[in-house]
Amino acid sequence: MHVSMKKLYTESAQFDNQLTELLHRDQPSENGVDELVAEVVATVRHRGDAALYIYTKKFDGFDAEARGLEVPQFRLHQALDAIPSKQRESLEYAVARVRAYHEHQQQESWQIAESDGTILGQKVTPMQRVGLYVPGGKATYPSSVIMNAVPAKVAGVKELIMVSPTPNGEFNDMVLAAAVLSGVDRVFRVGGAQAIAALAYGTETIPAVDKITGPGNIYVATAKKQVFGKVGIDMIAGPSEVLVIADDSVDPDWVAMDLFAQAEHDEIAQSILLTMDDVVAERVQQSINRLLPTMERADIIQQSLKNNGALIIADSRDALVSVADQIAAEHLEIFTQDAEQLAQDISHAGAIFIGPYSAESLGDYCAGPNHVLPTAGTARFSSPLGVYDFQKRTSIIQVSQAGAQSIGQHASVLARGESLTAHARSAEYRLQSEGD
Numbered sequence: 001m002h003v004s005m006k007k008l009y010t011e012s013a014q015f016d017n018q019l020t021e022l023l024h025r026d027q028p029s030e031n032g033v034d035e036l037v038a039e040v041v042a043t044v045r046h047r048g049d050a051a052l053y054i055y056t057k058k059f060d061g062f063d064a065e066a067r068g069l070e071v072p073q074f075r076l077h078q079a080l081d082a083i084p085s086k087q088r089e090s091l092e093y094a095v096a097r098v099r100a101y102h103e104h105q106q107q108e109s110w111q112i113a114e115s116d117g118t119i120l121g122q123k124v125t126p127m128q129r130v131g132l133y134v135p136g137g138k139a140t141y142p143s144s145v146i147m148n149a150v151p152a153k154v155a156g157v158k159e160l161i162m163v164s165p166t167p168n169g170e171f172n173d174m175v176l177a178a179a180v181l182s183g184v185d186r187v188f189r190v191g192g193a194q195a196i197a198a199l200a201y202g203t204e205t206i207p208a209v210d211k212i213t214g215p216g217n218i219y220v221a222t223a224k225k226q227v228f229g230k231v232g233i234d235m236i237a238g239p240s241e242v243l244v245i246a247d248d249s250v251d252p253d254w255v256a257m258d259l260f261a262q263a264e265h266d267e268i269a270q271s272i273l274l275t276m277d278d279v280v281a282e283r284v285q286q287s288i289n290r291l292l293p294t295m296e297r298a299d300i301i302q303q304s305l306k307n308n309g310a311l312i313i314a315d316s317r318d319a320l321v322s323v324a325d326q327i328a329a330e331h332l333e334i335f336t337q338d339a340e341q342l343a344q345d346i347s348h349a350g351a352i353f354i355g356p357y358s359a360e361s362l363g364d365y366c367a368g369p370n371h372v373l374p375t376a377g378t379a380r381f382s383s384p385l386g387v388y389d390f391q392k393r394t395s396i397i398q399v400s401q402a403g404a405q406s407i408g409q410h411a412s413v414l415a416r417g418e419s420l421t422a423h424a425r426s427a428e429y430r431l432q433s434e435g436d
């Protein structure tokens with residue numbers, strides 16, 4: 001088993017087109033998915049639990065009406081006791097590191113007092129009830145439970161509702177244990193678009209939430225887009241991606257394995273190597289072919305690398321920085337002698353891993369930062385999931401009598417400029433005429 005990665009050269013006249021094709025962004029959504037999801041959302045909205053029973057039977061293959069949608073509290077604690085102690089220790093380690101990192105993201109309320117006694121400020125409050133989607137179709141993700149739940153807890157969210165599909169109704173004990181350790185309040189075994197609809201609109205069993213966070217497949221992502229507005233959403237986290245920038249200072253086997261690590265998520269995941277050295281690209285290609293047959297998920301990795309992977313050779317450092325910024329990868333690993341400087345020079349990435357010991361897989365589990373990151377180039381305008389996603393800000397305006405004179409005069413002029421007389425007179429009522 002082997003795979004020949006596409007090779008792209010920045011000096012080629014075709015490079016821009018080749019890069020656009022490789023990134024295959026701006027594609028219309030898959031045939032029929034929008035319509036199917038709209039139907040699922042509408043049916044759950046109108047028929048509640050009855051619709052969840054039908055879809056769970058159809059997509060996850062079990063009878064939730066007979067076996068129950070909610071995972072009982074005793075079952076959650078049973079899972080925590082059932083997992084091997086090594087797994088429990090590592091989950092606890094991850095929760096502690098993720099919590100410690102996210103505590104730095106805490107936003108504080110603030111106030112300023114102006115000289116005339118007017119007080120202005122911003123009050124930060126947590127969301128009341130949040131829904132966490134934890135994917136469970138092709139793989140199970142205890143780490144995603146931690147990455148969603150811990151920042152929500154740090155933010156002070158009152159109630160955390162988790163949904164996750166359980167193919168054939170089978171629980172994954174590590175997922176349930178992670179839920180307990182991360183402070184999740186209630187867990188429901190339902191997935192896909194139907195789970196998102198249930199969180200957005202509520203059913204007899206599942207309470208409606210204020211915001212839904214968490215990654216998922218195309219059905220989950222499409223449903224999140226469709227319910228946005230009724231509830232908040234974090235982002236549309238698509239298939240995993242990694243961009244590795246390497247020179248000859250790093251072992252090519254390490255690079256190959258890091259490309260595999262994201263490719264093994266999904267056939268549609270994307271792993272790219274960017275280098276200024278053709279020899280480095282060639283060595284990584286050799287490592288890929290030698291290591292691929294040793295991988296348990298070799299078929300998925302092969303498909304992902306064949307369809308979406310590439311080795312890009314830049315003809316200058318400027319070209320390398322420009323390509324990295326165009327890709328705006330979810331994960332950017334920089335394994336070069338000037339890694340720290342490159343990390344300064346590249347502006348767009350979800351997370352940057354600097355130096356050969358900073359494997360992206362450490363970030364996926366327990367380095368501390370969040371692994372829910374902007375994908376598909378959205379790192380140009382979007383940020384990692386964090387405490388700030390679970391908090392909202394309210395402006396505070398407390399104008400003194402003296403402040404109302406100066407602010408009011410200008411407000412009145414601006415309001416009359418907009419022909420909004422009630423606004424103007426409301427401000428003018430508070431103006432003191434001379435001699436008052």
Ligand SMILES: NC(=O)c1ccc[n+]([C@@H]2O[C@H](COP(=O)([O-])OP(=O)(O)OC[C@H]3O[C@@H](n4cnc5c(N)ncnc54)[C@H](O)[C@@H]3O)[C@@H](O)[C@H]2O)c1
Nearest residue numbers: 059135136137138139165191192215216217237265371372
């Ligand atoms: N960005 C991140 O942080 C992160 C973390 C973990 C996973 N992921 C990604 O999340 C995704 C998880 O996808 P998954 O499929 O394994 O799990 P999933 O939980 O997102 O989806 C499974 C659900 O999809 C629905 N579904 C499946 N086929 C359907 C069909 N034909 N019609 C309607 N609904 C259907 C079913 O309801 C099923 O329960 C992967 O792409 C993975 O790479 C991303």
Ligand SMILES: N[C@H](CO)Cc1c[nH]c[nH+]1
Nearest residue numbers: 141143144240241364371
């Ligand atoms: N790399 C994924 C985000 O793109 C997160 C993850 C979970 N488990 C392993 N990896």
Ligand SMILES: [Zn+2]
Nearest residue numbers: 240261262364
């Ligand atoms: Zn991963």
